[in-house]
Amino acid sequence: MAISDTKLRGLYGKPYSGPAEITDSDGLGVRITPRGVINFQYRYRWQGKQHRMGIGKYPAITLREARNMVSDLKEHLDKGIDPRNAKTHKRLNSKPTVSDCLAYWQETYVNVNLRKKTQALYKSTVVKHMTDVFPGLAAEDIPVRSWVELFTEQEKINQIRARQLLVQMRSAMNWCMRRQYIDNCSVMKISPKDIGVKPSRGETTLSYNQLAKVWLAIERSRASTANKLLHQMLMLYGARNSEIRESVRGEFDKEEMVWLLPANRSKSNRVVRRPIFRQVVPLIEKAITAYGNVLIPGPDLEKPMTIAGANRFMGRISSSLGIGEFTAHDFRRTLATRLSEEGVAPHVIEKMLGHELGGVLTVYNKHDWIEEQRQAYELYAEKIFEHVRMISG
Incomplete structure (x- = not known):
């Protein structure tokens, strides 16, 4: 669908809920944010891979100028030169903006070199919150003071996130400077220690009584069945959020009574084996019966629930109980601490957490202590349910 000046004028600066990208011709397109910020971009193939590069914002660059820029970039491509190495867009455009730099970084580094989970992290933080800052200004021309003021405002919202x-x-x-996309940026003069605070290392552990209160709060909440099952399984397994949230039916072998987490979903890039123990069986069966292949789906029932949706739910549970702040990740530390108190061997607990054992054990010992894990999980779950019964009367 061709782009026109009339269409761009009608979309610019206004709330927008249509397609995020609209194509023109010869690889030219525009990316439109929900706030009506319009960025021209050029899509092309280089060495068998699809690439996208920002070439400026509308209306600082007109549609005609953008088409001329793409024409010049295509000439470079025809000559065997990667358009990213061409300076045409810098000659015709003022200079790359913050939005352009983030798009370039995302396209050439984040999406190429980082794991999907890290890509999603950057997309939900710096890309989400910083793409639209200093619209129309070249990244190279933004003074240090403006950056400091920007991050000072972020500190008022969230010190850690700032x-x-x-x-x-x-x-x-x-990255943009090293790749010669921009010459400099004054944000590099600000030291991280001068903005916000570092995230504190987690220290929260819950007692069995507190775990029981959390369990009952989950049961009595009005959340979706998927959200309830996710957090109850996280509590019992002490697994990482994504390990259960993104799980599928085929990972649970009910004949061998083993949950096999594939290497591509584990943090260690190794297969993780955990037992399917007695108390968790009803939860797994309920998830399979209710949802099918994707055990913890989001609203569309086809894709896994998002981490944001899961975190919002646990945030509400935490704030409603009055037992201090905690997150689902604290269930891991709690399981390790409580089972250590019960005398469970450290190497068994490490396997339950999905950790690799150190030293030569990593290389030579492939034993997973499945039966020992099962006994520990059942002991832990029984302790929780004992306190649930005590509170419930």
């Missing part, structure tokens, strides 16, 4: 955004922005701009 530092995280600065660190990620510095990474993005540093």
Whole structure:
């Protein structure tokens, strides 16, 4: 569908809910944000791979100028030159904006070199919160004071996130500078230690009584069945959120009574084997009966629930109980601590957490202590349910 000046004028600066991208011809297209910010981009194939590069914002660049830029970039492509190495867009455009830099970083580094989970992390933080800052201004021309004021405002919202955004922005701009996409950026002059605070290392562990209160709060909530099952299974297994949230039916072998987490979904890039123990069986069967292949789906019932949706639910549970702040990740530390108190061997607990054992054990010992894990899981679950019964009367 061709782009026209009339269409761009009608979309610019207005709330927008249509397709995120609209194509023109010869690889030219526009990317439109929900706030009506319009970015021209050029799509092309280089060495068998699809690439996209930002070439400027509308209306700083007109549609005619964008088409001329694409024509010049196509000439470079025809000559065997990667358009990203061409300076045409810098001659015709003022200079890359923050939005352009983030798009370039995402396209040439994040989406190429990082794992899907890390890509999603960057998309939900720096890309989401920083793409539309300083619209129309070249990244190279933004003074340090403006960056400081921006991050000072972020500190008022969330101290931890403010530092995280600065660190990620510095990474993005540093990549653009190393790749000669921009010459410099004054955000590099701001030290992360001067903005916000570092996330504190988790120390929260819950007692069996507190775990029982959380269990009952989950049961009595009005959340979806998927959300309830996710957090109850996280509590019993002490697994990482994504390990259960993205699980599928085929990972649970009910004949061998083993949950086999494939290497491509584990943090260690190795297969993780855990037992399917007695108390968790009803939860797994309920998920399979209710949803089928994807055990913990989102609203569309076809894709796994998002981490944001899961975190919002646990945030509501945490704030409603009055037992202090905690997250689903604290269930892992709690399981390890409580089972250590019960005398469970450290190597068994490490396997339950999905950790690799150190030293030569990693190389030579492939034993997973499945039966020992099963006994520990059943002991832990029984302790929780004992307190659930005590509270429920």
